[in-house]
Structure formats: C-alpha cells, structure tokens
Amino acid sequence: MGTQFEPRSGGLPGAAASQTSPETQELVRLLIENIKDYAIITLDPRGHVLSWNAAAERLKGWKADEIVGQHFSRFYPPEDLQNGKTEMELKVASQEGRFEDEGWRVRKDGSRFWANVIITALRDSEGRLRGFGKVTRDLTARRESEEKIRRQAQEILEMAAVPVVQVWSGILLVPLIGTLNSQRTQQLMDVLLNKVMETASPVALLDITGVPAIDTQTAQHLIETIAAVRLLGSEVVLTGVRPSIAQTLVHLGIDLSNVSTRSSLSAGLRTAFELLELCVAPRATAGG
C-alpha cells in the first residue's frame, strides 16, 4: 500500500521526498513498512485511512485491505466518539500542524490498548491540506507498569497509614509518618476510634514526628479526630510538635489551645502516665 503515499512535492513534510532519488524514496517506504513499534498510517483530509503499515496491522488487528477507506474513528472507543473527539483531533491537527494525545484505542477484536497518538497535518507546497499522518505507539505495557507501581505505593501507604500500637495498658500510640491527606486522616479516625473502643484505652498518643508539614486542612482533620476520640471518653495527646510545626500552626492561626500537645513522644508518654495517675520510678529495692 506504499503507493498510497503519493510521493509528490511536500507529500511527506520534512522528509523532502521530492528531492530525493527513487532509491531513497524506496528506503523511506521500506522504513514505514518495516518499522515495528510505530503504527504509521495516513488519512485523507476527512479522516479516511489511505495507507496502513505492517506495524499498524500488528497493533490494531485490521489488515490493510480491510481498513483502507474506512474512517479512523473505528479506532476509538464509543465514549470518545460521542464527545466528537475524532473531529476535534483533526481540527487541532489542521490548525496547529499537529495533535498529540494519550488514551484508550480499540483493536479490531474490540480489545483496548493505551496509545500515544501523534497526528500531523500534511500540506503540499501551496499549503493545501492533503491529509494527515498518524503515528501510534502502544504504551499499554508502560501504563500497566505505572499503574502497578502506583497501586503498590498506595497499598504500602495504606498499610503504613495508621498503625495503632498499644504501648501501655490504657495507652495507645499512633505514629504518623508521611503526608496526611483527607483520605488518610479519615482512615486514621476510623481505625483509632475502633481501637480505642476495642482496648478501652483512656489515652491515645498521636505522634506527628514523621509528618513533614501541616497545613490548615490537615490540622482541621487532626482536630476533628481528637474531638471524636474525646467523645468516646478518651484523651488525646498530640506529640512530636517540632519547632517548625509549632510555628506553622501559630502562623496559620490554628487554635489547638484545648488539645494537649507535647514536643516529644517521651514528654507525651509522661503526660499519659500523669493522666492515668501512674508513676514511673526507679525500683526502691534496687540497692537490695
């Protein structure tokens, strides 16, 4: 189907096909025919397929004689067609010279693949629109591995999100590490409340030593969590308030005046002991 390229002046912009020898044109044709990873096709100005290379057949499933003459909207999932995406793509390509997109495309058998698509407007020397070149790459594998990494990261985050440890009879510890977003604080509230009920702990230490920064929203979430735990009848001590966090909280005007806060976990633990009226002392009989 290489003859469909009409190797006349400006047929392949930039390739300078018209100035080159027939052998070179043949090589360009062979390149397009033989290239493995790039489906390279040409469309007429209205979007009907003019040429189709072997990589396109491998990627999308149609043979050249099945697809040439068909509109390229065949490659798009129904939701894109409803949005008029194909017309939009051609419009942008003809106005701006090129259009690039990443998204789902459909194979002959109906299966989908994640594609990077570049549509280039092909204009002759008079600037007349002759058609479009469309280069498609299959990025499904890359997208899947990205998805997988993202999912794993999410899982790790969820696992590490809210560990609740009982450090003493009646004292729970929640060492928070990493950024607190709404989702995580929501989780924190659920887990902490359940654990407080389950263990009937009068004191919970919420340690934010490992939280890099606090903004208004995060602080609000923490305040809500603390209020909820108090409603159950337990006391919360916020520990690990570093100088930078203390400064931020005050500058943001966040009022934590009725929350017990301590700079270190050990100070918080001491407070917890005080609240439980426990006393840690050296063993009196140590000297024996």
Add this chain to the structure above:
Amino acid sequence: MSDRNSISIIIVRKTLMVTVPSDPDDATVSALQDEVLAAMQRVDAKGVVLDIGSVETLDSFFARTVAETASMVALMGGRTVVVGMRPSVAVTATQIGITLGGIETALSVERALDLLDRPVTGRSRR
C-alpha cells in the same frame, strides 16, 4: 547579626531562662523565637521564663512575636512566663494597645519559677 549573640538561654530545672537584650531589633526577636523553640525541643523543657527586664521599648512586632512564641511553646507542651516588664514599658504598651495575649506574667524570676512549678489552673493553656 551581632545581636544574636546577646540572646542568652540558660536551662535551670527543665526551664529555659531567656534574657532578651535591651533594645532588640526585629531580626533579634525572630532569632529569639527560633532559639527558644529549638531549645524546647532539645531539652524537653516544661516552660520558658522570658526576662524582658532590660527591654526599654516594646514595639508591636516584639509583642506579637512574644505572644506567638508563647503559643508555639504551648504547642510543644511548655508554658511561658514573662518576667520583669518595666513599669514605663507596661504603661506605654497599654496606652498604644499592645497586649501579650494570654501570657502569664510574674514580677520576678523567682516567682516565675514558682508559677511554673504549680500545676496549670484549669485546662486553659493559652
């Protein structure tokens, strides 16, 4: 700045004794805040006694920073007592409407230490 060197923080009985230089500029006041908070973290202090006995003029920046620092110290689990404000300074401060928020004050360092030894009245740690 050279004034930074004049900030003195002495740790006595888990309390930070902070002496404010006589005529602190804004940079010194900011540095003071940083150093007090850093010391709070380092020694896990129960409170801060801020001696402003040598301060002759109290501007609004200084007052605001002191009030803020006290709130920050509170967040880190400590109490702040301001000590030794000169009568003339107190008069000017009230006349131009400067307050130190809800900071506790004491007449002398001795009394400030007594104050810090007493448990907080109620739960208002402002």
